[in-house]
Amino acid sequence: MAAAGGSAQAPRQYKLAPQRELRVEVLPDGPLRVRLVAGTAEIFGTELPPEGWVPVPPRSKVAIFTWHGATVELDGVSESEYTSDETPMVIYVNTHAILDARRSRARAAAAQGGVLEASQGPRVIVVGPTDSGKSTLCKMLLSWAAKQGWKPTYVDLDIGQGSITIPGCISATPIEKPIDIVDGIPLEMPLTYFYGHPNPSINPDVYKVLMKELAQTLDKQFSGNSESRAAGMIINTMGWVEGLGYELLLNAIETFEANVVLVLGQEKLWKMLKDAVQSKPNIDVVKLHKSEGVVLRNPKYRQKNRSFRIKEYFYGIANDLAPHSNVVNFSDVSVYKIGSGHQAPRSALPIGAEPVADPTRLVAVNISTDMVHTVLAVPYAKEPDEIISRCIPLVIPQVSAHVLQSLHAYSLRVIANKA
Structure with missing residues (x-):
């Protein structure tokens, strides 16, 4: 079922079979809320509470996924909504399981007084072209890890969008619980460095310097906290993967000492990175399929989204600041x-x-x-x-x-x- 935006819509329910998802695009000004009626379901790794209505922020593109079957209800106007059984969620959760095992080994090594390298958990950098689902995968990996009791560090290097603070910044923050569906990434304890522009090509040297400063600060924190070190990092990157963008990507992998590179949506990039790091056996480069539910965003939409992000920073998502x-x-x-x-x-x-x-x-x-x-x-x-x-x-x-x-x-x- 697909719904056109702009007209009133009555509340409607969707019964989802196991491993299916309901994809919803929310209008910029249209209020929409979702309720879990039966079963279990999640949005990007965060479980929906039973029976309670959850508002979906304007301009959101969400996928309500169920592992074992669920009935969900929508109330409000959407731009589009439809169900799909073609999702990469099994691959993504298997990736999480492998990362979780690495965290457990790192924790055990730290408890036994092992070498520093053995006590380092996964430092995962998620790469791919524009609109390949990088931010979404980061949210899922972070929320699943937090659900298991870990506190991984989220690093956002995408100065064009800015999922932690505002566009034009690179930031890092610990994730202690599954990411809130409405409020997003928590802002209590971020480390933020100000670049001041959404395009790294304006001054790539400054972008590199800021990445180095952030990485060094995180290393100092990890050296005194074995749990944070074992939990590791999930690093989001920009969608510029050619020319200078590719060079900055390689620099990020080296600067943050990433040991897992997840490549979304482009086999060419996967092959290039695999060849580039082949002399470093401690780096795994893994190719993952992107979700078919990823929505393409044109430059005009991105510009508007940056403006909304800045407004949300000052006024809050619900205008409660x-x-x-x-x-x-x-x-x-x-x-x-x-x-x-x-x-x-x-x-x-x-x-x-x-x-x-x-x-x-x-x-x-x-x-x-x-x-x-x-x-x-x-x-x-x-x-x-x-x-x-x-x-x-x-x-x-x-x-x-x-x-x-x-x-x-x-x-x-x-x-x-x-x-």
């Missing part, structure tokens, strides 16, 4: 941009050397109307030289337009929210 404004004097703040350093003149260089701009150089920025609606990061840094190597707290201000209309006031207003 209340951002507040603060007026800050120009003299009390300093704004910097990374990667805008000028090239040194040829006369100042050794003979034969070419002038090269420093992609990680810090440059002070004058506060102007160009900053209106710009999102800025506030890092844990006491000195400017520390900015690029410091993570940011959960306060990211946005410069307000109506205050910068008269710069002679020598102050700016920012709106900020702390989750």
Whole structure:
């Protein structure tokens, strides 16, 4: 059954046979909720509670899957909804089982005082082209692991979408329980580094530096916590897998010392990565089928989704957060941009050397109307030289337009929210 959006729909029930799923696309402004009537079912690894209504966030593309059979009820308007028995869930849960066994071996090695390498759990990096289901697979692997009592670390390197904080950041956070269907990834304890753009090609050197900083911070945490080390990581990546994107992917595998590479949706990428790491026997490169339920998203949709992600950060998914404004004097703040350093003149260089701009150089920025609606990061840094190597707290201000209309006031207003 497929339903067209825009018209009222009566509540309807679907009886799902074992290992079937109901795929639903939610409208941007259409409220929709789901209820488990009988049996058991889950959304991306998180079980639906019995009999209780669960709201499905706007713009969501979800698959309600059952292992043993279920009856579910939908109430509200959807863009489309249909059932399917062609799912890769058995393959995905078998992958989880293998990762779970690795975690158990790592925990046992740590308890016996084994070598550090033996006590390292799976560091899984999920790769694939755009719209191959990487984020969804990450959610399932994380939720299944949390259901088993593990606390794996989720690392999001996809600056184009930003599933932990906002687009333009790379982040990591421990996952202590199955991911909430409505609220998504928890925001209580993330490590976040601000890149400031959804495209890594703008300054790939800074992107690499930030990945290195994040990886080193996580390694320090793991060295003092054997349980976190055994639980390992699930790393989400961007969908750019050719040219520079492929180089950044290889850099991510090396930087985070990934020992499992899951490749979705492209055999060519699987073969390239398998050849690239063949000299490293401790890395397994595994090809997985992508779900046929993955929805293709055009650039316009992605841009809108980025805007919604930023709005959700400040206001909450259900508009239950209340951002507040603060007026800050120009003299009390300093704004910097990374990667805008000028090239040194040829006369100042050794003979034969070419002038090269420093992609990680810090440059002070004058506060102007160009900053209106710009999102800025506030890092844990006491000195400017520390900015690029410091993570940011959960306060990211946005410069307000109506205050910068008269710069002679020598102050700016920012709106900020702390989750």
